[in-house]
Amino acid sequence: KNQVEQSPQSLIILEGKNCTLQCNYTVSPFSNLRWYKQDTGRGPVSLTIMTFSENTKSNGRYTATLDADTKQSSLHITASQLSDSASYICVVTYGGATNKLIFGTGTLLAVQP
């Protein structure tokens, strides 16, 4: 069964601290994996995309990793800011030419001052 699981479900950290969000997937065939950020009351926005051949990619204070062998990805946030408070959703594209998307349930991150 194709599925994407994220952990933790929610996370509270203090401003300035680092954190890591996890995404495990079981899909076939795998095309790519995206991390989306969803601010409260808004639609998700893509942060980064990871393809099969990529191990790590950074976008400012966000660093995503992908281990295609273990089918795991992580999103590391460095020096968190209040504006990082949001839901982070892992989305995997699979199915070859059909380009199907499957969404994780997200990690709700709260950054406190």
Place this chain on the structure above:
Amino acid sequence: KAGVTQTPRYLIKTRGQQVTLSCSPISGHRSVSWYQQTPGQGLQFLFEYFSETQRNKGNFPGRFSGRQFSNSRSEMNVSTLELGDSALYLCASRDQGATEAFFGQGTRLTVV
């Protein structure tokens, strides 16, 4: 380029009524997908349309239906509303062959 536009932004309906939500995709995007988002459930896939044809369908009852017009605009209809249908409904559009979905702001539906 204008982003994905969803209307209305907020809606309050009574149990048993029906509702129609609208989505205008990014110009040139022919794929439109709909999602239901509730706290703790994450994004649940409803259906995807491409060139006026339903390409994929999620696991929702037949009360949820959709359609896409020749200009790629899409509508989603929910009939016989239930309290559990209260959610944020998100629409996303994609370019042909692309994997990045661009989301609208969503329609917040409250059923009372």
